[in-house]
Amino acid sequence: MTAAVEGSPPLRMTRARRNALLQSEPVQGLALISPTFIYALILLVLPILVVIAHSFWTQHYLTIDRTFTLENYRVALTEPIYRDLLWRSLYISLTVSLLTVLLAYPIAYFISFHGGRHKSLWLFLITIPFWTSYLLRVMSWKVILGYNGVLNSGLMGLGIIDEPSTALLYNSSAVIITLTHAWAAFAILPIFVSLEKVDRTLVEAATDLGDGPLRSFLRVTLPLSAPGVISAALIVMIPTVGDYVTPKLVGGKDGVMIANAIQAQFGKASNWPLGAALSVTTMLIVTLMAGATVLIIRAVQRLAR
Amino acid sequence: MPEQPQIFQSDRSMIEIKNVTRSYGAFKALDDASLTIREGEFFSLLGPSGCGKTTLLRMIAGFDNPTSGSISVGGQPMEGIPANRRPTNMVFQSYAIFPHLNVEQNVAYGLKRLKLQGGEEKRRVEEALAQVSLTGLGKRLATELSGGQRQRVALARALVMRPKVLLLDEPLSALDKKLREQMQVELRRLQQAVGITFVLVTHDQYEALAMSDRIAVMFGGRIAQVASPKEIYQRPVTRQVADFLGGMNFVKAEIVEEDGASLVVDTLGFGRIKTDKPKAFVRNGGGATLGIRPERLRVLWDNATAKFEVAGKVVERHYFGEITHLIVEIPGLEKPLSVTETNDFGADDIPVGTSIRLAYDPEALVAMAD
Numbered sequence: 001m002t003a004a005v006e007g008s009p010p011l012r013m014t015r016a017r018r019n020a021l022l023q024s025e026p027v028q029g030l031a032l033i034s035p036t037f038i039y040a041l042i043l044l045v046l047p048i049l050v051v052i053a054h055s056f057w058t059q060h061y062l063t064i065d066r067t068f069t070l071e072n073y074r075v076a077l078t079e080p081i082y083r084d085l086l087w088r089s090l091y092i093s094l095t096v097s098l099l100t101v102l103l104a105y106p107i108a109y110f111i112s113f114h115g116g117r118h119k120s121l122w123l124f125l126i127t128i129p130f131w132t133s134y135l136l137r138v139m140s141w142k143v144i145l146g147y148n149g150v151l152n153s154g155l156m157g158l159g160i161i162d163e164p165s166t167a168l169l170y171n172s173s174a175v176i177i178t179l180t181h182a183w184a185a186f187a188i189l190p191i192f193v194s195l196e197k198v199d200r201t202l203v204e205a206a207t208d209l210g211d212g213p214l215r216s217f218l219r220v221t222l223p224l225s226a227p228g229v230i231s232a233a234l235i236v237m238i239p240t241v242g243d244y245v246t247p248k249l250v251g252g253k254d255g256v257m258i259a260n261a262i263q264a265q266f267g268k269a270s271n272w273p274l275g276a277a278l279s280v281t282t283m284l285i286v287t288l289m290a291g292a293t294v295l296i297i298r299a300v301q302r303l304a305r
Numbered sequence: 306m307p308e309q310p311q312i313f314q315s316d317r318s319m320i321e322i323k324n325v326t327r328s329y330g331a332f333k334a335l336d337d338a339s340l341t342i343r344e345g346e347f348f349s350l351l352g353p354s355g356c357g358k359t360t361l362l363r364m365i366a367g368f369d370n371p372t373s374g375s376i377s378v379g380g381q382p383m384e385g386i387p388a389n390r391r392p393t394n395m396v397f398q399s400y401a402i403f404p405h406l407n408v409e410q411n412v413a414y415g416l417k418r419l420k421l422q423g424g425e426e427k428r429r430v431e432e433a434l435a436q437v438s439l440t441g442l443g444k445r446l447a448t449e450l451s452g453g454q455r456q457r458v459a460l461a462r463a464l465v466m467r468p469k470v471l472l473l474d475e476p477l478s479a480l481d482k483k484l485r486e487q488m489q490v491e492l493r494r495l496q497q498a499v500g501i502t503f504v505l506v507t508h509d510q511y512e513a514l515a516m517s518d519r520i521a522v523m524f525g526g527r528i529a530q531v532a533s534p535k536e537i538y539q540r541p542v543t544r545q546v547a548d549f550l551g552g553m554n555f556v557k558a559e560i561v562e563e564d565g566a567s568l569v570v571d572t573l574g575f576g577r578i579k580t581d582k583p584k585a586f587v588r589n590g591g592g593a594t595l596g597i598r599p600e601r602l603r604v605l606w607d608n609a610t611a612k613f614e615v616a617g618k619v620v621e622r623h624y625f626g627e628i629t630h631l632i633v634e635i636p637g638l639e640k641p642l643s644v645t646e647t648n649d650f651g652a653d654d655i656p657v658g659t660s661i662r663l664a665y666d667p668e669a670l671v672a673m674a675d
Contacts, residue, residue, distance in 0.1 A: 204368060205401035207388045209415030209466065216389075219414075223405050301405075 054276035064273070072277030082261060082278060089241050089258040089282070090289065092172055096179040097187075097237040097293075101229055103180065104187035108228075109221075111188075112195035123192070126185050134182065138249045141178045145169040145250070170252025178246050183239075187232035194228025195221070226301050233297070234290050241286050258282055319344040319470060319502045320365060325374030327360050327526075334360040336526040337374070342470075342504060347496050349505045349513040352523035353549070358506045361523075362472050365504065367391045379469045394463035395472040398479070400455045402447040408434070408458055409443035415466045433465035436495060453484050460492075464499060471496075473505045477512060489515050510550045514538060522546045539598075542583040543674045547596050554602075554642045556595045556670070560588065568593060568672050573637030574615050575665070580672045594673050599630070599645040601669035604652055604661055611664030617642065619659045629653045633663065 021027055055072055058065040076082050111122045129137060144150045145168040152164040168174065198221055206216035244259035251257070258278065265275030320342040327335040335357040342348045350358035363369040364376060367388030376383045378392055394415075403411050412430045421429070434440050437457035442450075450458065456476060463471055476492075477485045493516045496503045507513050513520050514534040521531045522541075530542045541547035544555065558570035561577065568586075569579045570593055580595065605611060620641055621632035629652040634641040644663060646652035655661065 199399070199401065201397050201399050201401040202403060204388075205395070205397060205403070205462075206414070207368075208366060208393075208395045209462065210389050210418050211415075212387075212389055215418070220403060 051276045051279055054273050055280045057273045059271045059273050072273050073281065075274060076277045076281045082258070085256060085258045085261050086282065086285065088172060088256075090285065092175055092179070092255075092257060093237050093240040093243075094289070095176050096183065096240050097233045099176070099180045100183050100187045100236045101191070101232050104184055104232060105191055105229070107184075108188045108191035108195055112192055112198075123189075126188055130185065134245065135249075137182060138178055138246055141174070141181070142169065142250055145174055145177070169250060171254040172251065174250040174252070175247050175255040175257070178250050179240050179243065182246070183236045186235050190231040190235065191225060191228040194225040194231075198224045223301050226297060230294055230297050233293055237293065238286055238290060241282060241289075317344045318342065319346070319379060320504070321375075321377045322361070322365075323375045325361070325364065325371045325376060327357070327364065327369065328372045333526050335364075335371075338523075338526075338528050339374075340521055340528060340531065342502060343518075345500050345502055347493065347503045347505070347516055347518045349507055349517040349520045350523060351507055351510060351513040351520050351549075353508055355525075356523040357526040358508075358523050359474060362395075362474055362504060362506045365470070366393050366395050366472050392469040393472055394466045394468040394470075395474065396456075396459045396463050396476045398475045400459040400479075402450070402455050402458055402462075404447050406447070407443065408439065408445050408447070408450070411447065411458055412443075412461045412465050414462060429465055430461075433461040436464060436499070437461045452480055453488065456480065456488065460495070464495075464501070468501065470502045470504060473503060475506055475508070477507075478509070485512070492516060514550070522549065524549075539669075540581070540583065540671050541596070541673060542586075544594060544596070547673055552599045552643055552645070553596045554599060555640070556597065556638065558593045558595045558672075560591055560593050563588065570595065570672070574635040574642075575613075575667075575670060578667050578670050580667070580670055582672060583674060586672060586674050594675055595670045596673055597642075597665060597670050599643045602633075602642060602644045602663045602665050604631070604644065604646050604650075604655070605664050606650065611662075613667055614662045614664050615642075616660065616662045619655055619657050619661060622653075622655065622657055624653050629655075631655065631661075633661065 056068050058069055115122050147164050155161045202220050203216050206220045242259045244263050247255045247257045247260055262275050262278045265271045318341045322340040325338045352358050364371055412433055416426045437460050439457050477488050517534055519533055520537050522529045524545050530546050538550055547553040556572050558572040560570050562569035568582050571577050615635050617633040617635040619631050620634050623630040628645050628647055631644040632641050633644055
């Protein structure tokens with residue numbers, strides 16, 4: 001009725017409807033996320049699809065035969081060399097994430113509970129190693145662990161060993177040491193954040209109910225910071241499985257990991273389909289391992305109650 | 306207010322606080338406080354924020370230590386005993402319910418360590434849940450509880466430990482008014498039933514008056530008065546105490562006669578009055594301050610007379626439903642008197658500007674230290 005008086009009702013309606021559409025929360029959300037989403041789609045999803053597609057094809061010298069085959073997966077899963085490399089990668093990344101979390105937790109705990117006014121300063125200090133390139137940091141471990149390195153000369157100076165040990169560098173332990181150091185900050189930060197969220201009154205309540213410092217930590221602080229521990233473990237574990245710079249520089253013959261083999265297939269060996277099959281296999285196994293880690297930590301948490 | 310029955314209360318002391326001071330640098334959060342809390346008593350520490358009441362409670366619990374002075378609980382000195390080995394349990398202001406545990410696990414938290422045999426733990430948890438009317442909610446998660454229920458869980462979790470003293474840090478401040486009043490009654494009833502000494506910290510004077518056997522009123526780290534709710538309200542020893550607990554009309558007076566226990570004073574509005582001398586009273590030259598509560602002044606209707614009365618003029622009227630506040634100017638008094646009158650005789654209809662007479666009982670006029 002009133003619309004007729006005001007004139008041109010259809011135009012008014014559409015404009016109103018368009019405004020309502022633009023102001024609705026889902027539309028605004030999609031608009032905000034779309035640039036990132038498109039970026040991720042082009043640079044993440046498409047390459048993965050290309051890799052998955054390749055893994056079902058066959059390389060014939062310079063050309064690629066696009067008939068579907070599972071041969072690459074058979075090689076990736078049954079050839080002892082790849083199986084060993086995969087096992088070693090998983091072992092290294094699991095050990096690294098376990099060590100990193102174990103070493104990072106006390107640091108995060110200290111900053112969160114005893115950092116006082118200097119919390120930001122402590123966090124800032126932790127980022128300092130990142131001011132130099134990752135390569136430089138790996139190289140410095142070479143200087144420390146090498147035949148004439150800092151550690152060997154130190155131990156010899158103290159008379160603990162007579163001649164330089166070759167057991168320090170060019171093996172999987174060297175890879176583990178280097179990676180544990182390199183990823184420390186990535187574990188400290190999520191654990192710190194989850195510890196910050198633990199209500200200090202809860203610790204007081206536990207104390208009030210008779211728990212000493214260790215008990216209240218195990219029964220309240222630790223379970224409540226479990227989300228941070230889980231993310232720290234995953235943040236370290238997932239990328240380290242696929243690391244190839246570190247094993248290449250400090251791993252020697254015994255420290256080679258699956259990523260080095262993948263790199264070789266895409267590079268020198270020029271067998272993209274096999275490289276792709278190895279990549280996809282690794283991805284699937286990492287996914288399973290990450291899922292298992294979450295489940296195990298949750299189960300431990302439930303048992304501890 | 307009716308007197309509460311005092312079933313379990315004895316004269317034996319449960320908490321002895323002797324000359325306790327807590328300093329943070331130059332600032333004294335608590336300044337030379339001494340206090341005795343009796344066994345089975347519902348005791349309140351009342352005061353505005355920053356008066357040191359929470360500091361004192363936390364020192365009894367063991368979360369903080371006195372800079373000097375001593376605290377003993379149940380005859381045992383608490384110095385050097387950590388919070389987890391004290392015979393006290395606390396209900397925190399934020400309730401501090403463990404979010405990763407359900408109601409039952411929360412209540413059983415402190416019992417787990419005791420390793421009770423043969424279903425004793427389960428029995429005690431159920432008993433505690435029944436005491437706070439939470440039977441059947443044992444499996445709920447802390448996140449699924451209302452504010453009032455969380456408060457009850459916190460209460461049950463502390464009571465299940467059977468402490469000598471239960472400490473309550475503003476336990477009702479997060480609840481809405483109606484629930485708060487209901488919980489005041491319940492808390493008092495619970496305390497009577499379990500017979501444990503309760504020490505409550507609150508800034509709400511009505512809460513303290515309604516629940517406590519005795520109250521300590523604190524200001525600026527010092528204890529101003531320790532007495533029963535009735536005495537605190539009717540015979541406040543200082544202006545500050547009087548002002549903090551409800552309204553009070555202050556009247557300047559001149560001292561005519563002073564001996565050990567009483568004062569005779571001259572006032573402009575009320576004439577010559579003899580009154581008890583409070584312990585803290587310090588003579589301020591020849592002057593003194595008297596106080597009378599607004600509800601102790603009654604409007605005299607028509608030709609009614611009283612033995613003691615003052616005449617004045619209504620200058621303001623404020624309606625509050627069941628009562629009306631009248632502001633009455635009295636010739637000679639520097640500040641007008643505030644009068645609270647119930648509305649059953651029509652106090653809400655007295656027009657502003659009316660000349661009225663007020664009756665009072667000289668007993669209701671109390672002398673106070675400034």
